[in-house]
Amino acid sequence: MIPSEPISRLSFLRKAIASTVLTPALLQSCSSQTEITPGGTTTNGSTTGGSTTGSCVVTDTETDGPYPLYSSRGSALQRVDIREGKTGLQLDMTMTVKNVNNSCAVLANARVDIWYCDKDGYYSGYSNSGYLGTQNNTGKTFLRGLQYTDASGQVKFTGIYPGWYQGRATHIHVQVYVDNTLKLTSQIAFPEDINTAVYTTDLYKAHGQNSLKNSGDNILSDSLDNELATVTANSATGGYNLTHTIYVKA
Amino acid sequence: MSKARIRLAFRHLIDAGSARSEFEKVVFADSYQEFRLQVQAYNPNNQYTTYQQVRAAVPQADPGLSVRVSFAIGLYVNELNGQIPGLVDAIGQPVSFVEHRFTLLDSHITDRSQHRIALTYLTDSLTWLDTVGNHLLLSAIDPADSPEPVDTFLLLVQPNLSICSYQASPYLPTA
Numbered sequence: 001m002i003p004s005e006p007i008s009r010l011s012f013l014r015k016a017i018a019s020t021v022l023t024p025a026l027l028q029s030c031s032s033q034t035e036i037t038p039g040g041t042t043t044n045g046s047t048t049g050g051s052t053t054g055s056c057v058v059t060d061t062e063t064d065g066p067y068p069l070y071s072s073r074g075s076a077l078q079r080v081d082i083r084e085g086k087t088g089l090q091l092d093m094t095m096t097v098k099n100v101n102n103s104c105a106v107l108a109n110a111r112v113d114i115w116y117c118d119k120d121g122y123y124s125g126y127s128n129s130g131y132l133g134t135q136n137n138t139g140k141t142f143l144r145g146l147q148y149t150d151a152s153g154q155v156k157f158t159g160i161y162p163g164w165y166q167g168r169a170t171h172i173h174v175q176v177y178v179d180n181t182l183k184l185t186s187q188i189a190f191p192e193d194i195n196t197a198v199y200t201t202d203l204y205k206a207h208g209q210n211s212l213k214n215s216g217d218n219i220l221s222d223s224l225d226n227e228l229a230t231v232t233a234n235s236a237t238g239g240y241n242l243t244h245t246i247y248v249k250a
Numbered sequence: 251m252s253k254a255r256i257r258l259a260f261r262h263l264i265d266a267g268s269a270r271s272e273f274e275k276v277v278f279a280d281s282y283q284e285f286r287l288q289v290q291a292y293n294p295n296n297q298y299t300t301y302q303q304v305r306a307a308v309p310q311a312d313p314g315l316s317v318r319v320s321f322a323i324g325l326y327v328n329e330l331n332g333q334i335p336g337l338v339d340a341i342g343q344p345v346s347f348v349e350h351r352f353t354l355l356d357s358h359i360t361d362r363s364q365h366r367i368a369l370t371y372l373t374d375s376l377t378w379l380d381t382v383g384n385h386l387l388l389s390a391i392d393p394a395d396s397p398e399p400v401d402t403f404l405l406l407v408q409p410n411l412s413i414c415s416y417q418a419s420p421y422l423p424t425a
Contacts, residue, residue, distance in 0.1 A: 074280045076324025111287075125317045139349055141321060175291070180283075182290035 072111070072146060081158045082145035087203055088119040088160025090239030097153045097176060100249045106153025107250055111177040114157060115144040119204050121165030130165050131207060161198050161240060162190075164210040169217035170195050172229075176248050183248040189220045189228045194240065253380070255392070257415035258373040258405075260337050260345070263355075265366040273335055277323045282365040284322035285357045288315055293359070300364065301357040319367075320352030327369070334371045337411070340385060340404035347371035372414065394419075 072078045093114075099107040117123050121130040124140040143162075147155035164170050172188040192213055199209050214220050220227060229244040269278040289304060290296075292311045298304045305312045333344040349372040358364035380387040385404040393400050405411075 072280075072284075072322060074276055074324070074326040075284075075322045076328070077321045125321070126313070138317075139351070141324060144321065177287055180287060182287065185291055 077146045084142040086142045090237040091161045093157040093242045096245045110149045112155045113146045113175040116162045116172040119163040121163045169214045178250040253378045255417045256378045259412045259414040260371045261410040262369040266363045284319045288318040316354045348374045
């Protein structure tokens, strides 16, 4: 049984929440509830002046309920290359989503979200603590991505081989949505021999080896049969290729 | 001469009633859609209907949900080209920001009219030279560091504008 994502990361998130105290405190003095009047605005194609009467309401361009046209078009995460300058051995990922409810056929147009820590064990988006102390990564989005599966049920990402942090084996978080419904929250594990090899290379060796292996990780240990990725060396990039199949009921 | 180096924060509230500009409309619509997706991880079986209920029951939803939802509007914020929407100086010139924070204030899994968010834009460090009436006299460059006159601007003290960082001039590094 895989714990749901928030529970599985409870300890980490507690630390993250505890270490974000500074940022909310910084902003508490800016928390007036008075609403602003936007400057020059455009409504129904016509530009209005810097002040509005307050009687305008938002024009509903989408019905409430499912939003089939929603395509994450404003998302900072919808991209193939999720590195944002993060250093590490290149990791080219191909994930395939298959549908248990349809004879394991590939599933197109499923949204796949992934996120994981950098080579030193730090996530973007939060202030979090690790072996190099606390890093405030609020507002950063490295090593987070989302893609919609193609006709072959595949998404691709280019990132770096993840590092590790105390208490967890090396992993990638993944979520799959189908028709705006969360179908799966899971994690992807890495082969131990490759973890060991990677963590001896120049960029990773400062942090060293992760003493917690997959077999001792209470999230991954009972589910390695379906969460362990296939990882192979890529001589062209000097890094690795990862392939993994995710099964959902859709 | 200079009083201090400061950073300003300007809070931009967006809800169903205030979403008028194109930016506000897409931020409202897409942050609501993303909330409906992301809340599911914290709300299995839809046992809660509001963000407040989810936050009370699942503490890690705050700031988890705000962080996750914020990614969905990141490109729209990028398209602002670093100019704070709704904030201009005394002669109508835009004020620049270098960071932003997204906060989910309220939402409801089926009632979009209850969706409210705030974007807080943070300026880079500015020199607070003086206060003229209810305006702050500001410059990006500290005149003490420049043999030439520096560009300045006047900014009205107004609702939702705050000073969120302050360094007194005796402690400023010398040029």
